[in-house]
Amino acid sequence: MKKIIKKNNCRACKSYNLKKILKYNDSPIGDDYRMYAHNHEKYPIEVYLCKSCGLTQLLHVISPKILYSNYIYKTQDSPGLTEHFIDFARKVSKKLNIKKKAKF
Numbered sequence: 001m002k003k004i005i006k007k008n009n010c011r012a013c014k015s016y017n018l019k020k021i022l023k024y025n026d027s028p029i030g031d032d033y034r035m036y037a038h039n040h041e042k043y044p045i046e047v048y049l050c051k052s053c054g055l056t057q058l059l060h061v062i063s064p065k066i067l068y069s070n071y072i073y074k075t076q077d078s079p080g081l082t083e084h085f086i087d088f089a090r091k092v093s094k095k096l097n098i099k100k101k102a103k104f
C-alpha cells in the first residue's frame with residue numbers, strides 16, 4: 001500500500017497548468033484523535049493553483065487507510081451538524097431541482 005501519491009494534474013479540470021502557491025512545513029494528519037501516545041508521521045502540505053480553472057488544491061493524496069483507520073470522530077458527535085447537513089442537502093436539491101426522493 002502506498003501511503004501517499006502526488007497528483008500532477010488538476011483534480012477538477014485535469015489540466016497540468018499548475019503553480020505551487022504555498023508550502024507549509026510537513027505536518028501530522030489533522031483530527032488524529034488517537035488516545036494513546038503515537039509517533040505522528042508528517043506529510044507535505046503544498047497548495048497549488050490551477051491556472052486553467054482557478055481551483056486551489058493539494059496534490060498530495062494520503063491513503064484513506066492512513067487517514068481514516070483510526071478516525072474516531074463521527075458527524076453526530078457535533079450537536080446540530082447532522083441537521084445542518086440535512087438542511088443543506090434539501091437546499092441544494094431544491095436549487096438544482098433534483099426530483100429524486102431521498103430519505104433524510
Ligand SMILES: [Zn+2]
Nearest residue numbers: 010013050053
Ligand atoms: Zn483546473
